[in-house]
Amino acid sequence: MSFIAGVLLGLSLIVAIGAQNVWVLSQCMAGANRLAIALTCMLCDAALIVIGVFAANRLTEVAPFLLPWLTGGGVAMLLYLAWQAGYRAIKSKSGLRTEQVKPQHWWRTVMAALAISLLNPHVYLDTVVLLGSIGAQQTNPALFAVGACTASVMWFGALTAFSPKLKTLLSSPFRWRVFDSAIALILTGMAVKLCFV
Numbered sequence: 001m002s003f004i005a006g007v008l009l010g011l012s013l014i015v016a017i018g019a020q021n022v023w024v025l026s027q028c029m030a031g032a033n034r035l036a037i038a039l040t041c042m043l044c045d046a047a048l049i050v051i052g053v054f055a056a057n058r059l060t061e062v063a064p065f066l067l068p069w070l071t072g073g074g075v076a077m078l079l080y081l082a083w084q085a086g087y088r089a090i091k092s093k094s095g096l097r098t099e100q101v102k103p104q105h106w107w108r109t110v111m112a113a114l115a116i117s118l119l120n121p122h123v124y125l126d127t128v129v130l131l132g133s134i135g136a137q138q139t140n141p142a143l144f145a146v147g148a149c150t151a152s153v154m155w156f157g158a159l160t161a162f163s164p165k166l167k168t169l170l171s172s173p174f175r176w177r178v179f180d181s182a183i184a185l186i187l188t189g190m191a192v193k194l195c196f197v
Contacts, residue, residue, distance in 0.1 A: 002140040005190070006147020007154075009134060012186040013081070013126045014045070014155045015179075020123065021159065023116045028163035033109040038160040040113035045127060045152035052132025053145040059136070074133045075191045077125075082187035089180035093173055134190075 015021070024041060028034050059066060117123060127148075135144040159166065169175060 002138040002143040003147040003150075005138060005193075006131075006135065006144040006149075007151045008147075008186060009131065009190050010049070010148035010151030011155060012183050012190070013130065014152055015183065020116050024113075024156065024159050025163050025166065027109065027112075028160045033106040034160040034163075036106045036110050037113050038156045040110050041117055041156045042149075042153050044114065044117040044123075045156075046149040048123065048127035049131055049135075049148045049152070050145050052128035053135035053141050053148070055128075056132035056136035057141045071133075071137065071195075074130060075195055077130050078187050078191035082184045082191065085180045085187065086184035089177045089184060092177060092180070 020041065024037055027037055131148050135141050135148065138144040
């Protein structure tokens with residue numbers, strides 16, 4: 001169950017389109033070094049997830065009184081993210097919009113991917129803080145971390161491999177709203193489950 005929880009929560013957080021994913025899509029649609037982009041994003045995510053889960057797990061062992069605070073913070077953050085996704089599903093009238101870009105040399109692409117991944121505060125909030133605090137409360141934190149890393153590999157692999165088709169698919173406002181609705185439901189379900197851990 002810890003592995004499945006890691007995959008579901010990892011996917012629901014990663015696929016909520018932000019600066020990183022829009023940039024990845026834009027680059028891949030331009031045919032820019034897809035493999036370099038995918039590997040860089042996967043490795044950054046995996047490193048942050050592992051650090052988050054094991055640091056939080058160690059923290060709860062040393063200071064168990066922090067566990068209720070971590071749980072409450074995790075629930076609040078999940079519900080806030082679910083509300084954002086639900087609001088977009090109800091109010092949004094547009095699909096995914098990406099900018100057309102020119103391909104660059106692979107090492108420039110890797111440096112840009114590192115910057116967009118590691119200089120984005122949101123990625124630390126998702127991977128280190130949220131996934132870390134929830135992962136530390138699982139019966140098997142290591143399996144949870146593997147599940148969350150698997151979600152990252154699945155998402156960035158699909159994003160880079162199928163970006164031309166994804167552009168067409170997600171440009172539909174209706175499909176985008178269905179997508180956001182699914183994310184809102186998954187995040188709410190994880191928040192409810194966390195309340196009863």
